[in-house]
Amino acid sequence: MSTVQIAKGGLQVRSRGPGGQKPARARRSRGVTMGALVAPSLVLIVLINAYPLVYAAIQATHDSTLISSGPYVGADNFSAALSDPAFWKAARFTLYFTLVGVFGSWAVGLGLTLLLRSGVPGRSVFRVLLLLPWVVPVVVSATSWNWLANTHDSPLPTLARVLGFGDVLFLADPTLAALTVFAFKVWVSFPFMMMTTSAALEAVDQNVYEAARMDGASSFQQFFHITLPLIARPTYISWVLMTIFCVNDFPTIFLLTGGGPVDATNSLVVYAYRLVFQDFRPGYGIAVAFLMTAVLSGVAAVLFRQIRKAAR
Amino acid sequence: MNTYTHNRSYGRWLRFAVLALITAVALVPLGAVVLLALQPRAGTGETGLTLSTLSYVLTDTGATTWLGNSLLAALISTAAAVVVAAPAGYVLSRGRGKAVSGYSLALFLVQSFPVVVFVIPLFILFAKLDLADSITGLTIVYVAATMSVACWMMAAYMDSIPVSLEEAAWIDGCSLASGFLRIVLPNSLPGVLSTAIFSFLLAWNDYLVALVFLRSTDKFTLPIGLQTFFQQNSTDWGPVMSVAVLMMIPPILVFAALNKFFSVGGIGGSLAGQ
Numbered sequence: 001m002s003t004v005q006i007a008k009g010g011l012q013v014r015s016r017g018p019g020g021q022k023p024a025r026a027r028r029s030r031g032v033t034m035g036a037l038v039a040p041s042l043v044l045i046v047l048i049n050a051y052p053l054v055y056a057a058i059q060a061t062h063d064s065t066l067i068s069s070g071p072y073v074g075a076d077n078f079s080a081a082l083s084d085p086a087f088w089k090a091a092r093f094t095l096y097f098t099l100v101g102v103f104g105s106w107a108v109g110l111g112l113t114l115l116l117r118s119g120v121p122g123r124s125v126f127r128v129l130l131l132l133p134w135v136v137p138v139v140v141s142a143t144s145w146n147w148l149a150n151t152h153d154s155p156l157p158t159l160a161r162v163l164g165f166g167d168v169l170f171l172a173d174p175t176l177a178a179l180t181v182f183a184f185k186v187w188v189s190f191p192f193m194m195m196t197t198s199a200a201l202e203a204v205d206q207n208v209y210e211a212a213r214m215d216g217a218s219s220f221q222q223f224f225h226i227t228l229p230l231i232a233r234p235t236y237i238s239w240v241l242m243t244i245f246c247v248n249d250f251p252t253i254f255l256l257t258g259g260g261p262v263d264a265t266n267s268l269v270v271y272a273y274r275l276v277f278q279d280f281r282p283g284y285g286i287a288v289a290f291l292m293t294a295v296l297s298g299v300a301a302v303l304f305r306q307i308r309k310a311a312r
Numbered sequence: 313m314n315t316y317t318h319n320r321s322y323g324r325w326l327r328f329a330v331l332a333l334i335t336a337v338a339l340v341p342l343g344a345v346v347l348l349a350l351q352p353r354a355g356t357g358e359t360g361l362t363l364s365t366l367s368y369v370l371t372d373t374g375a376t377t378w379l380g381n382s383l384l385a386a387l388i389s390t391a392a393a394v395v396v397a398a399p400a401g402y403v404l405s406r407g408r409g410k411a412v413s414g415y416s417l418a419l420f421l422v423q424s425f426p427v428v429v430f431v432i433p434l435f436i437l438f439a440k441l442d443l444a445d446s447i448t449g450l451t452i453v454y455v456a457a458t459m460s461v462a463c464w465m466m467a468a469y470m471d472s473i474p475v476s477l478e479e480a481a482w483i484d485g486c487s488l489a490s491g492f493l494r495i496v497l498p499n500s501l502p503g504v505l506s507t508a509i510f511s512f513l514l515a516w517n518d519y520l521v522a523l524v525f526l527r528s529t530d531k532f533t534l535p536i537g538l539q540t541f542f543q544q545n546s547t548d549w550g551p552v553m554s555v556a557v558l559m560m561i562p563p564i565l566v567f568a569a570l571n572k573f574f575s576v577g578g579i580g581g582s583l584a585g586q
Binding site: 029030033034036037038040041042044045047048049050051052053055056059112115116118119120121122123126128129130131132133135136137138139140141143144145147148155187244247248250251254255269272273276277282285286289290292293296297300 | 324325327328330331332334335338339340341342344345348395396397399400402403407412415418419421422423424425426427428429430432433434436437452453455456457459463487488489492513516517519520524534535538549552553556559560563564567568571
């Protein structure tokens with residue numbers, strides 16, 4: 001048997017699939033096995049993800065309540081959302097939240113990674129400690145931030161008073177509440193960016209810097225002309241992932257401010273949740289969520305295409 | 313030369329100080345949780361740091377039940393996610409053709425919808441099956457919610473295992489399935505651990521699904537149970553933060569033990585069509 005195979009050459013052997021069967025039969029049995037391996041996940045995806053999506057799409061075209069689907073209204077929910085000022089306000093806040101979440105946490109994460117890589121004593125300890133904000137459940141950290149900032153007697157307002165800023169209520173003033181939510185998001189997300197950037201920098205060939213130093217490049221020049229271009233691809237990927245995380249992020253905002261005060265920190269996801277579970281208008285809420293997802297998937301698809309084209 | 317090294321070590325300690333300061337500030341919210349958990353309860357007359365609030369929470373409130381529910385949901389969904397995603401990841405990694413890339417795209421599409429869209433239909437469906445107010449139902453949703461990322465993570469890791477290993481086994485008469493089970497899977501431990509960590513954290517940290525699904529107090533998971541401690545006007549922070557401490561210990565332990573296996577880079581790579 002083995003002599004025959006050797007005589008036929010390596011390629012022939014390779015085309016014989018698993019189990020040493022003949023190609024046609026092998027291909028079929030290969031397909032069957034592949035199908036069997038994928039089947040459990042497929043069943044889950046269809047039942048727990050695809051079915052609810054279809055159901056939700058039907059709800060979005062009806063003037064539905066939580067338990068019954070109500071009369072068919074076509075695209076009314078969608079057009080109502082597009083002319084709803086609260087929708088656009090939430091869309092604008094989602095945009096700011098995402099921009100700050102992506103670039104704020106990236107800047108902090110990259111800065112800390114560079115600091116950690118600069119030969120600081122005890123860096124492995126710092127590396128682990130700095131991951132904690134991301135590892136700890138958001139429910140816990142939101143509770144803690146609430147304790148820190150919520151009332152007149154909380155530590156941060158007290159600190160602000162002592163420093164002479166007067167009476168600062170972080171979560172009651174619309175602008176300050178938005179800034180607090182941004183700060184919270186950056187605080188939760190920078191460790192993720194630290195992990196991705198440090199993995200990316202790990203892969204960079206150190207000889208490049210040696211060469212650059214010999215040519216007299218300052219560390220500033222090295223950073224902008226070598227480091228950033230060399231980690232461009234993983235950086236773009238982490239931006240896209242973080243964009244998806246930010247747009248879909250419900251608990252961070254909901255647990256800290258609930259979308260308030262006066263809707264100042266209402267993002268689209270929180271708005272959709274409130275429409276469904278507080279105003280009991282699931283059709284409208286789902287329409288809002290669908291519009292958001294459509295834009296998000298479009299943005300993500302374009303960015304992924306860019307990544308595939310650019311960094312080759 | 314001497315001043316040069318002197319300056320360098322001076323800079324080193326300056327950077328150390330900056331880093332230490334940033335780390336300290338970043339950890340203030342978490343330190344606060346631990347310190348507050350060690351405060352005596354209001355009205356007990358105790359002073360100083362004490363473990364009595366923690367033991368009160370564990371013995372006299374629902375916290376032990378919630379801890380059990382959370383652990384059960386997180387551990388079972390982690391195990392199930394790995395068992396289901398590992399073979400699917402293998403297919404995504406090794407399979408070619410329209411069906412496979414279509415499945416990959418479907419996973420991406422499903423993942424891009426926010427959870428808010430899924431919860432109502434799922435709640436209605438699960439209510440009919442008597443699974444809505446139950447840990448079983450919650451666990452099923454968690455497994456499905458991790459599926460996309462879990463499959464990508466497994467596929468991304470298996471991409472790094474050379475196909476020639478399996479081909480050698482095939483020539484020896486090994487079937488595709490046993491090639492996966494005996495060759496690829498045992499070599500995928502880091503991928504499996506990475507997937508497991510991700511699934512565990514997702515299930516453990518979930519707030520929204522549990523918020524919608526769970527109605528009865530004895531079915532609560534920790535994030536939902538925690539909210540019951542908040543009072544309208546004056547919250548007693550000791551018990552709240554004791555529950556919070558219970559919630560943050562397992563993920564920290566998991567990460568402390570396994571963080572070197574956790575890689576998020578691979579997912580992005582496989583998404584962008586590595």
